[in-house]
Amino acid sequence: xxxxxxxxxxxxxxxxxxxxxxxxxxxxxxxxxxxxxxxxxxxxxxxxxxxxxxxxxxxxxxxxxxxxxxxxxxxxxxxxxxxxxxxxxxxxxxxxxxxxxxxxxxxxxxxxxxxxxxxxxxxxxxxxxxxxxxxxxxxxxxxxxxxxxxxxxxxxxxxxxxxxxxxxxxxxxxxxxxxxxxxxxxxxxxxxxxxxxxxxxxxxxxxxxxxxxxxxxxxxxxxxxxxxxxxxxxxxxxxxxxxxxxxxxxxxxxxxxxxxxxxxxxxxxxxxxxxxxxxxxxxxxxxxxxxxxxxxxxxxxxxxxxxxxxxxxxxx
Amino acid sequence: xxxxxxxxxxxxxxxxxxxxxxxxxxxxxxxxxxxxxxxxxxxxxxxxxxxxxxxxxxxxxxxxxxxxxxxxxxxxxxxxxxxxxxxxxxxxxxxxxxxxxxxxxxxxxxxxxxxxxxxxxxxxxxxxxxxxxxxxxxxxxxxxxxxxxxxxxxxxxxxxxxxxxxxxxxxxxxxxxxxxxxxxxxxxxxxxxxxxxxxxxxxxxxxxxxxxxxxxxxxxxxxxxxxxxxxxxxxxxxxxxxxxxxxxxxxxxxxxxxxxxxxxxxxxxxxxxxxxxxxx
Numbered sequence: 015x016x017x018x019x020x021x022x023x024x025x026x027x028x029x030x031x032x033x034x035x036x037x038x039x040x041x042x043x044x045x046x047x048x049x050x051x052x053x054x055x056x057x058x059x060x061x062x063x064x065x066x067x068x069x070x071x072x073x074x075x076x077x078x079x080x081x082x083x084x085x086x087x088x089x090x091x092x093x094x095x096x097x098x099x100x101x102x103x104x105x106x107x108x109x110x111x112x113x114x115x116x117x118x119x120x121x122x123x124x125x126x127x128x129x130x131x132x133x134x135x136x137x138x139x140x141x142x143x144x145x146x147x148x149x150x151x152x153x154x155x156x157x158x159x160x161x162x163x164x165x166x167x168x169x170x171x172x173x174x175x176x177x178x179x180x181x182x183x184x185x186x187x188x189x190x191x192x193x194x195x196x197x198x199x200x201x202x203x204x205x206x207x208x209x210x211x212x213x214x215x216x217x218x219x220x221x222x223x224x225x226x227x228x229x230x231x232x233x234x235x236x237x238x239x240x241x242x243x244x245x246x247x248x249x250x251x252x253x254x255x256x257x258x259x260x261x262x263x264x265x266x267x268x269x270x271x272x273x274x275x276x277x278x279x280x281x282x283x284x285x286x287x288x289x290x291x292x293x294x295x296x297x298x299x300x301x302x303x304x305x306x307x308x309x310x311x312x313x314x315x316x317x318x319x320x321x322x323x324x325x326x327x328x329x330x
Numbered sequence: 331x332x333x334x335x336x337x338x339x340x341x342x343x344x345x346x347x348x349x350x351x352x353x354x355x356x357x358x359x360x361x362x363x364x365x366x367x368x369x370x371x372x373x374x375x376x377x378x379x380x381x382x383x384x385x386x387x388x389x390x391x392x393x394x395x396x397x398x399x400x401x402x403x404x405x406x407x408x409x410x411x412x413x414x415x416x417x418x419x420x421x422x423x424x425x426x427x428x429x430x431x432x433x434x435x436x437x438x439x440x441x442x443x444x445x446x447x448x449x450x451x452x453x454x455x456x457x458x459x460x461x462x463x464x465x466x467x468x469x470x471x472x473x474x475x476x477x478x479x480x481x482x483x484x485x486x487x488x489x490x491x492x493x494x495x496x497x498x499x500x501x502x503x504x505x506x507x508x509x510x511x512x513x514x515x516x517x518x519x520x521x522x523x524x525x526x527x528x529x530x531x532x533x534x535x536x537x538x539x540x541x542x543x544x545x546x547x548x549x550x551x552x553x554x555x556x557x558x559x560x561x562x563x564x565x566x567x568x569x570x571x572x573x574x575x576x577x578x579x580x581x582x583x584x585x586x587x588x589x590x591x592x593x594x595x596x597x598x599x600x601x602x603x604x605x606x607x608x609x610x
């Protein structure tokens with residue numbers, strides 16, 4: 015298993031139960047992938063993840079942390095040198111996107127990934143934590159997905175006043191209804207039909223404000239959602255000292271670039287058939303690495319589907 | 331866990347550690363880095379690989395005690411274990427096709443510049459090494475550099491060893507005397523790299539710098555290490571750590587590097603109190 019997120023763990027569990035010897039490789043120092051670095055404690059207590067992983071270990075699954083597949087060991091070496099009969103790539107979609115607007119590299123601009131990783135994986139919220147995170151006063155979280163809601167609620171818990179800045183309306187928010195409701199309940203302010211165009215910094219290079227424009231919804235676009243267009247002369251400044259970009263993520267190119275014959279689509283997602291088989295023999299993939307950013311449940315499903323396919327192939 | 335095989339104090343603030351990490355040692359190349367965590371709940375810090383031994387399965391790191399984590403790391407001894415040690419990360423130095431290069435190192439940056447100089451020298455490139463330190467007590471790797479260079483210039487801020495002056499003074503002198511370099515590689519404090527780049531730009535000499543920004547995962551996931559290079563955002567961990575120095579926005583990198591300065595200072599003082607060590 016490449017990656018110890020939901021896809022890899024589900025696949026590992028099913029194969030271990032069938033009697034296969036399974037090793038899970040994780041790049042970070044703790045197993046769990048997005049379950050430990052991304053999803054906050056108040057939505058998924060880390061003790062639950064730990065218990066599940068202990069359960070897998072009890073089934074005989076070997077978990078190797080601190081191994082970056084594509085750097086420390088290649089997929090090819092897993093098959094030839096280490097003797098793995100099949101490989102499952104569940105490396106997720108970990109690469110954060112930015113808006114490419116001016117001022118995005120000022121101090122106080124985070125990707126949601128970085129902000130959440132500092133808090134969840136590195137425990138920066140603890141008073142005596144060794145990894146720092148900014149404790150901002152006013153935060154703009156840009157984006158309207160589930161991750162944006164998580165980041166907003168984490169920022170709120172650090173004591174900030176938090177805005178969700180999203181370019182479409184309430185109806186179009188891609189986050190699950192429940193997540194939006196929880197955010198509203200906690201006092202997150204929704205600045206909808208608003209789009210950032212520039213971030214301003216102070217003389218020390220730290221964020222002081224974000225310039226935004228108001229949007230209105232026009233004709234439906236390729237995704238079927240009504241396309242936001244800029245309202246003329248609607249520019250305004252939102253005073254914030256922290257901006258968290260939560261615009262989505264794409265799969266990490268590390269494995270694709272180090273694995274000969276592994277094909278991806280133009281978005282960088284690994285191409286796999288309905289059973290999870292990639293364009294390389296005995297190499298399977300599933301979860302966000304194949305679909306692009308989606309949910310834990312879909313990733314686990316993909317892991318289980320691939321486990322069945324691997325069993326079918328290897329038991330022949 | 332990753333056992334410390336050898337520990338050597340290079341000067342009062344800089345320590346060398348040879349760490350058992352066979353998988354990292356097997357793949358390591360000059361220019362690449364590792365990320366370590368000293369202990370459970372420790373922070374992740376990137377350190378460039380100073381050397382490696384594939385047979386023994388060890389990787390050498392050289393670090394300056396600048397904060398809480400390096401202070402804690404320095405309190406480990408031979409036989410002790412480091413909690414996490416992952417790599418090799420980042421891209422390796424491109425050394426192919428260069429006939430003559432100048433390697434310019436400053437302070438603890440020399441620890442990173444040395445394996446680069448060595449790789450060039452071993453492949454038959456003419457290497458001129460210019461290394462600078464604040465004073466004679468802080469000099470590291472002098473003999474190693476001499477053995478990997480056809481010309482070696484030592485500079486110090488106060489003149490207590492080598493020549494008095496900055497590395498840029500020495501580089502300028504060599505260029506002015508007619509030395510023609512295919513490339514200058516400079517590794518050290520941001521401010522030093524900035525001025526080396528300013529100088530070499532005047533002479534139109536391609537210059538490579540090694541960036542060491544704040545990082546968490548080192549695999550492209552957090553984006554905390556982003557830099558502006560040629561007007562575009564790059565991640566030092568996967569696109570670097572080496573970049574075309576003439577394209578790097580050093581002022582932005584310096585501001586970003588100071589993001590947690592106050593926090594880091596407090597953490598460092600706390601760690602020093604814990605170990606009853608002197609705050610440097």
